[in-house]
Amino acid sequence: MxxxxxxxxxxxxxxxxxxxxxxxxxxxxxxxxxxxxxxxxxxxxxxxxxxxxxxxxxxxxxxxxxxxxxxxxxxxxxxxxxxxxxxxxxxxxxxxxxxxxxxxxxxxxxxxxxxxxxxxxxxxxxxxxxxxxxxxxxxxxxxxxxxxxxxxxxxxxxxxxxxxxxxxxxxxxxxxxxxxxxxxxxxxxxxxxxxxxxxxxxxxxxxxxxxxxxxxxxxxxxxxxxxxxxxxxxxxxxxxxxxxxxxxxxxxSLSADSELQRDRRSTRRAMTRLAADATGDRSKRADEVLRTLEHQAVTEVFAQPVPQSRALALPLSRGIAGVADVDGVTALRAAVLELAPRTAEAMTPAAMLTLVQEARARKCSALISRGQSGVLYGRIRDLAVAIETGDRARALELVGSFDEPLEPSPHPNGARAGAHTIESQA
Ligand SMILES: Nc1ncnc2c1ncn2[C@@H]1O[C@H](COP(=O)(O)OP(=O)(O)OP(=O)(O)O)[C@@H](O)[C@H]1O
Ligand SMILES: [Mg+2]
The missing domain is CATH 3.40.50.300 (P-loop containing nucleotide triphosphate hydrolases)
Known part of the structure; x- marks a missing residue:
């Protein structure tokens, strides 16, 4: 037949x-x-x-x-x-x-x-x-x-x-x-x-x-x-x-997670758009990729059957201090493009998160000179703490909030208020 x-x-x-x-x-x-x-x-x-x-x-x-x-x-x-x-x-x-x-x-x-x-x-x-x-x-x-x-x-x-x-x-x-x-x-x-x-x-x-x-x-x-x-x-x-x-x-699939799949898919789409975008605003696109990568990395970490938080050696201070004089956007673009092929091979979530954090830290560097380092550093540190303590909801919330203070705030108090919120929730 x-x-x-x-x-x-x-x-x-x-x-x-x-x-x-x-x-x-x-x-x-x-x-x-x-x-x-x-x-x-x-x-x-x-x-x-x-x-x-x-x-x-x-x-x-x-x-x-x-x-x-x-x-x-x-x-x-x-x-x-x-x-x-x-x-x-x-x-x-x-x-x-x-x-x-x-x-x-x-x-x-x-x-x-x-x-x-x-x-x-x-x-x-x-x-x-x-x-x-x-x-x-x-x-x-x-x-x-x-x-x-x-x-x-x-x-x-x-x-x-x-x-x-x-x-x-x-x-x-x-x-x-x-x-x-x-x-x-x-x-x-x-x-x-x-x-x-x-x-x-x-x-x-x-x-x-x-x-x-x-x-x-x-x-x-x-x-x-x-x-x-x-x-x-x-x-x-x-x-x-x-x-x-x-x-x-x-x-x-033991931790089959449609959220994870959705994140992987949106990362892939964001990367495809970044690769396709020869003329448009690539720094904005790179930003989008970074955001989806961060979200995916956190979801991946928490999708692991055994928390891998101990394996996360976040090189935060090194990342920020080491590149403080680099132009943020150029560095970010380079970092994201460097990440792209690596996420295509199945990276461990911990390694991926570390790379993403480095990219984020490099972007942050541009703002450090504008006096916002406290807020940014606080948030990255809080993310590390949330991951260490297994607080997935908080980690995702922090990832979502990363972009808010990154533009220079017209109201100096705005950044302060942000910092306060983070401290009081921690
Ligand atoms: N219309 C399209 N134009 C260009 N590339 C595409 C198009 N549709 C899919 N692709 C690419 O082809 C490959 C296979 O995509 P496909 O959608 O078949 O995967 P999938 O296994 O269904 O993934 P998922 O589990 O995320 O649904 C991917 O690399 C994707 O980016
Ligand atoms: Mg499909």
Missing amino acids: SSLLEVRDLTVMYRGRGRRKDKVALEGVSVSLNEGETLGLVGESGSGKSTLGNTVLGLVKPERGTIRFDGSDIAGLTGAARRKLSTQIQAVFQDPYTSFNPHRTIEQSMGETLANSPPMSRGEKRARVVAMLDRVGLDSSALSKFPAQFSGGQRQRISIARALLPEPRLVVCDESVSALDLSVQAQILNLLLELQRERGVAYLFITHDLSVVRHMSTRIAVLEHGKLIEQGDAAGVTDEPSQPYTRRLISA
Whole structure:
């Protein structure tokens, strides 16, 4: 029996514009999925999971390779032929807040998925929508409501109902539960499993969370930097991974943290923007990168199963005193650019935080001569204390507050008031 989905030697490239380099997001990837089964696709942020899903959905064009669905190559399909396929291949994305048009009722949004199905009367259409909503635990009062009137979990139920409405044979689930609370996640995952048993639909199940994927999948494929490095039955890959990368993914998922993933993703985006921005205000961009890096570093530190605070030798005084005569912005830019490739390799959080702190300290140096060193130094010191004492909320709050006093304050008392707040909260 041939597979429902057969991806062969798929290479996908994002073309760079201007001075931006081309990016190979997938390289020679081959995976397959049988009718009614689930292929879990895992890998760290940026490994190419969504790119694979989006290529199957026809949202991204492959450079090379074939995607066979039910025996025919769908990689090059466009226009009407592609739209026709939407009755067979559907998607449920991560964010139930952005996947609906806020100005359309649930009935309108769901009805759209039937646009390419055989024609039916309005009454028939409504009956099918109501039955599908009922199946995911919502009653017909949902029809006339707008997306904003539902919780995240309810909205994700509606996304699933919408995807399954045309009775597709394949659903691409891209981080479909990652934005939900753990208890809601479990309900949605079980709903997906029940619907699969009832309807025999196949899932391409994309997630960064290995504990979730094992629960859902028949087989698992592991991506690293756009390459398929491991593939096998779900229990085998999770219990006896053959690759060190998969082992690392598994230990990282013990502290699976969607906040962490969000931070890593925004760091990557900020860095991409910095790299792309040849003409704009690079110092502002560098600042943005530094902020996201700081946030990520703190989140990483606290995501460790065992606090690593002892390993943090923050070279704060050295950082500040040693570069006090350097122009802050130039130094910051250099520091951030130097950080960029290193964060791409999995750095230890402690090392990353140290580097970030150095960058911050170099930026601070420009202000020391303006008489604000007390406030800045106080905040960096407080951050170190918050990390040492395991106070995650405080550490993140401090990171968020770093930028406030960095511009020269028009009111000399402003900086004072800031310092006071820090002291009294410490
Ligand atoms: N539209 C785009 N243009 C340029 N590069 C892109 C584009 N989309 C993704 N990329 C790059 O391709 C690589 C793979 O991205 P992709 O979104 O597939 O990763 P992912 O595994 O889904 O990550 P995440 O877990 O964060 O969702 C990344 O380096 C990303 O920056
Ligand atoms: Mg993704």
